[in-house]
Amino acid sequence: MIRAEHELHQRRLGRNVGVALSLVALIAIVLGLTFVKVTRGGGAAALEGFDHAVRPGITTPETTAGEGN
Amino acid sequence: MSDVNAYERTEEPGFGDYVALLKPRVMSLVVFTAMVGLLVAPVPVHPFIAFTSILFIAIGAGASGALNMWWDADIDAVMSRTQKRPIPAGKIQPGEALGLGVALSGLSVMMLGLAANLAAAALLAFTIFFYAVIYTMILKRWTPQNIVIGGAAGAFPPMVGWVAATGSVSLEAVLMFGLIFFWTPPHFWALCLFMKSDYADAKVPMLTVTHGHDAARRQIFIYTLVLATSALALGFTSIAGPAYIATALVMNALFAKGAWAILRRTTEAAQADGYKVEKSFFKLSLIYLTLQFGALLADAALRALGLIGGAA
Structure with missing residues (x-):
């Protein structure tokens, strides 16, 4: 088995590790963004509101004139 | 423009050489000003969305830096201040810088659009276009007013940060x-x-x-x-x-x-x-x-x- 270790191999390893860590970071960011967007106040309801069938029960009720004053 | 045959690879590039293409010192200024633009806006932003927005604004700026280094490699090889940049130093080929610049431009604009809003993403795309095309390819070698108009590219980050928070200018x-x-x-x-x-x-x-x-x-x-x-x-x-x-x-x-x-x-x-x-x-x-x-x-x-x- 050839086990010659060269500076070139170290550079390649460093590059590969760098790319791997960057990709892992990107996955973590996309996951984090998804989590934040879905769990943010009203986020889930807003998503469900785009379902194929209209379901008034899950959308925020509109305030009619004269109410809440 | 750079001649693709002029920079013979002298050594295997490390990860840091690709990072150097993104002009980290310029990125640090972009991070700071974009962060200020986003945080002073009168609209509260979720900390993770704020972090992601600033990160991708910075990556967009880095991508335009890589495109600038691709186009300006011939100039960089002459000036003592820039001779050690990865392309004139023979570590990275011009085509690699172009590929990295285009890929990171697309990624940063797309991710900012997903994280913040489409207006911020469009403004970031325009900023990259302005720096890489208007400034680097047209103004820099053409007019002594190059950095006056080109300076707009560096001035956009706080505006992009503001738009990421508020959705408008x-x-x-x-x-x-x-x-x-x-x-x-x-x-x-x-x-x-x-x-x-x-x-x-x-x-x-x-x-x-x-x-x-x-x-x-x-x-x-x-x-x-x-x-x-x-x-x-x-x-x-x-x-x-x-x-x-x-x-x-x-x-x-x-x-x-x-x-x-x-x-x-x-x-x-x-x-x-x-x-x-x-x-x-x-x-x-x-x-x-x-x-x-x-x-x-x-x-x-x-x-x-x-x-x-x-x-x-």
């Missing part, structure tokens, strides 16, 4: 843009005054090369006055508080004093003392921008703590 965002836009000419021309031979060797039509030092000194003074007007106008908006107003008054007075000192000097006097005044003005310009944006952040913090009234 407003007077505050325009004046933050103005703060960097009018700051760039005096900052860069002061550098050109004591780095003159580099730009002349690279045949870049810098004002100091085409119109001489006296014209550059006059332009530095004029732009400093315009900058002071723009900076003080920002003091009347909702995002400014006591910290910004005090900082703006002091820093603009110091900056105008420095520009006046530069205006009154002759090239002979400057050569005699090794461009002492120009070098100290250049250093002051870095402090100027840091403190003014830092003061906006301080006012936002005071407002958040309820110590002063205002927008947020």
Whole structure:
């Protein structure tokens, strides 16, 4: 088995590790963004509101004139 | 434009060489100003969305830096300040820089659109286009006003940060843009005054090369006055508080004093003392921008703590 270790191999390893860590970071960011967007106040309801069938029960009720004053 | 055959690979590139293509020092300024633009906006942003937005604004700026290094490799090889950049040093091929620049441009715009909003993503895309195409490919080698108009590319990040938070452009965002836009000419021309031979060797039509030092000194003074007007106008908006107003008054007075000192000097006097005044003005310009944006952040913090009234 050839086990010659060269500076070139170290550079390649460093590059590969760098790319791997960057990709892992990107996955973590996309996951984090998804989590934040879905769990943010009203986020889930807003998503469900785009379902194929209209379901008034899950959308925020509109305030009619004269109410809440 | 760079000749693809001119830079023979001399050594295996490391990960850091690809990072160097993104101009990390410029990115740090972009991170800072975009962060200020986002945090002073009168709309609360989720911390993770704020972090992601600033990260991808910075990556977008880095991508335009890589495109700039791809196009300008021939100039970089001539100037001593830029000879060690990855392409002229023979570590990275021009095509790799182009690929990285295009890929990261697409990624950053797409991710900012997903994280914040489409307006911020569109503005980031325009910023990258402006820096890579309008400035690097057209203005830089064509007109001595290159850095005046090209400075807009560096002025967009706080505006992108603001739009990421609010979804639209407003007077505050325009004046933050103005703060960097009018700051760039005096900052860069002061550098050109004591780095003159580099730009002349690279045949870049810098004002100091085409119109001489006296014209550059006059332009530095004029732009400093315009900058002071723009900076003080920002003091009347909702995002400014006591910290910004005090900082703006002091820093603009110091900056105008420095520009006046530069205006009154002759090239002979400057050569005699090794461009002492120009070098100290250049250093002051870095402090100027840091403190003014830092003061906006301080006012936002005071407002958040309820110590002063205002927008947020």
